[in-house]
Amino acid sequence: MPSLQHHPDGRLRHLITLDGLERQEIESLLERAQQLRAVALDGRSALDALRGRTIVNLFFEPSTRTRSSFQLAARRLGAEVLNFDVAHSSSRKGESLLDTFRNLQAMGSDLFVVRVAESGVLDSLAAAANPGVSVVNAGDGRSAHPTQGLLDMLTIRQHKGADFSALTVLLVGDILHSRVARSDLPALRTLGVGQIRVCAPATLLPTDHTLDGCTQIDDFDAALEGVDVVMMLRLQRERMEEGLISSLEDYHRNYGLSPERLRRAKPDAIVTHPGPMNRGVEIDDAVADGPQSVILQQVSNGVAVRMAVMERLLYRAGANYP
Ligand code: CP
Helix, strand or coil: CCCCCECCCCCECCECCCCCCCHHHHHHHHHHHHHHHHHHCCHHHCCCCCCCCEEEEEECCCCCHHHHHHHHHHHHCCCEEEECCHHHCHHHHCCCHHHHHHHHHHCCCCEEEEEECCCCCHHHHHHHCCCCCEEEEEEECCCECHHHHHHHHHHHHHHHCCCCCCCEEEEECCCCCCCCHHHHHHHHHHCCCCEEEEECCHHHCCCCHHHCCCEECCCHHHHHCCCCEEEECCCCCHHHHCCCCCCHHHHHHHHCECHHHHCCCCCCCEEECCCCCCECCCECHHHHCCCCECHHHHHHHHHHHHHHHHHHHCCCCCCCCC
């Protein structure tokens, strides 16, 4: 369906959100990422699909996983990468995001990977993009983090298969402020997951349509019963100062994932976390580093997913891409 994210002929042009992406589109990106996994993790077998193309990493917020994996992904597709140095840029003199984007675009950049603190500003960049230029959302405020959503789906698929219809997936933690949850939830719905449970303090649950169709279970032990996938979210510590939780100790007592608690899930349940983790707050070391944790597999999948996304967006009619 044509949208801001799509070319008039229906091909994906920008990736701002997973909300509204068709199931076939998500599945084909996951399948391509799976194919690219070996190349993603071995720089010696880099491709030249994007040779001559320039990717700009435009990160106005800190990042370890997303920024590094976009950089590696771009290089493994043969592209040139510009890691824009916000701290020493004219942004510090007050230049707007849009002007920064337009200036870098004028230098011949092909694709912008953008992380910003404000929700919903990526649409304005997509609208200002020249023909042939794409924008990827690497996290905007609490709005969306679509490549994280895709790498989470790929990780689940690798363990549980492509049919999500019999799966019960539990999201735990600060859903209210989580852009990861706002990408995981639409992706899980579109891929037809059987049941989505959510568990969090009432102060960290959104009251808008974000949780439509989800089953809310207040007690973490009860929420864990029989689940296939436990998706832990980072507790943003500033929420304590805002009075949304009483203390980190209380949070850990009520919502921290310990090995004892995890035994309530299915024996083959997997545990995800987008990182960075607050060890000892939302997740214990023994779970984070334990046999059911797929957290580093998520990170590995991030490179392959970002390759698949950039390859798809920079597809040129007539090019020999899948
Ligand atoms: N998951 C994630 O977005 O991590 P970074 O903030 O380190 O990129």
